[in-house]
Amino acid sequence: MTLGMLRLKVQNHDRSWRMANVFIDEGSDTTLMRSAFAVALNIQGHSQVLTVDGAGGLVTRHRSKRVQFQILTPDGDVVMLEGSTMKLVASPTPITDWSKQKLQWQHLRDLPVGEVGGKVDILIGTDYLHLLAAQETREGTECEPIASKTRLGWIVRGVTNKSQHVTAIRSFTISGHTPLDNLSAEIRWFCDTEDFGTEYSKGCISSDDQRALTITKEKTRRLAVGYEVPIIWREGDPDLINNQQMVKNRFQSLLRRFQTQPELEKDYEAAMQKNLDQGYASRIQDPVDVNTSWPITECTRARNYASCLTPPQPSRVNV
Known part of the structure; x- marks a missing residue:
């Protein structure tokens, strides 16, 4: 199974460009950036608490920062994005050289694609769906990868080996973020909802x-x-x-x-x-x-x- 991975240029704080492994994930409603990558770019942001709703209903919370950054599209356009930092955006993906792999399928052979995969630096979710919308699609037969042309470039994903069984899943949704300035109000609201008048009160003073x-x-x-x-x-x-x-x-x-x-x-x-x-x-x-x-x-x-x-x-x- 091949996921939607790209390699794009991201602008540093000094306006130079740095290559980034970008994961396209329509299952996430928020764009994310790996914390160490944000530090490498010298990008600053506002502190917040991020809530992640994962597979199986597992909900976790992470200290995060809200950051802005610019990416360079294959057409030469500079696009401003905003996202949240996380220590680990997603698990690393296998490195695939599509300039060689595409030769296995007739419908992919003429596509301008190259090597992708590795440690995920940026995850782009549906909050930038206009950048992910397919302008052109290449489909093969059953159990063959599909390529979609977007503003960010050609994305190849799907089944590449029908005999291989999937033993690991990737599924999570970023349900929202809470600025640290409002954290006290959020905690107060949580405590109020937990107080239903059923607690047993006993004096703790001897x-x-x-x-x-x-x-x-x-x-x-x-x-x-x-x-x-x-x-x-x-x-x-x-x-x-x-x-x-x-x-x-x-x-x-x-x-x-x-x-x-x-x-x-x-x-x-x-x-x-x-x-x-x-x-x-x-x-x-x-x-x-x-x-x-x-x-x-x-x-x-x-x-x-x-x-x-x-x-x-x-x-x-x-x-």
């Missing part, structure tokens, strides 16, 4: 998490500076490790740094005074007994205690 959300919503309040938020405990009062000693050790370490870095002490005092002045920190009025654990109330004020000196001063102070 009871503990729901309790924490409720406490946060009910007890969070805005202050003059910052917010006051509750500490979320799953069950009862927290049993925390007393970290008072760790804080005291850090404070002693900071004092030792002040002895070796007097400028740091000045900057730290200025930064801390800024926090006090702006209300991000406050002094404790009642001294805490160092021999007892620090008290923990139900709510704590969540405020920003970190500050840093701004340029042009080179140092940075974290409080």
Whole structure:
């Protein structure tokens, strides 16, 4: 079985011409170009999603680009085409040298045909049917190839070996394309059509998490500076490790740094005074007994205690 293959010149981005293997397929409603071939031509296009409806009802979707290109017909006419890119337009076809093969059939011997086949670079579908319309037809007897003259040249196809059984088929239709700009709307439409009210809905939040959300919503309040938020405990009062000693050790370490870095002490005092002045920190009025654990109330004020000196001063102070 011989498919409708041609070799035509396609214009590069620099206006030079490059030979392309062109597959004529009236079973496709869209013209396609192999992605790698479009890159070789340096052709740019708009991104889209292409839907391919193949044999057996198999529907696939591919990332694609909508491109424009020019081909040169055998009569010297330059025709502008538009199509979509795909990584694989069609499976490669056997290479046939019709300048030799045509001699087997009387009705084909005088046709100006040559070698065709190989990796398919371009597929022209019925969106350019006016280029595929037969202006002249050459028919032989039963189980012989048929030649059709079109604006793109002579196309020879059909049965060439009646004893050969077909074990592979080629059939697919490009049903449409969706620009990526409209993809969100398409997905929303798909989800709406899938929602028939039969789904079983069940809360995915555990009871503990729901309790924490409720406490946060009910007890969070805005202050003059910052917010006051509750500490979320799953069950009862927290049993925390007393970290008072760790804080005291850090404070002693900071004092030792002040002895070796007097400028740091000045900057730290200025930064801390800024926090006090702006209300991000406050002094404790009642001294805490160092021999007892620090008290923990139900709510704590969540405020920003970190500050840093701004340029042009080179140092940075974290409080």
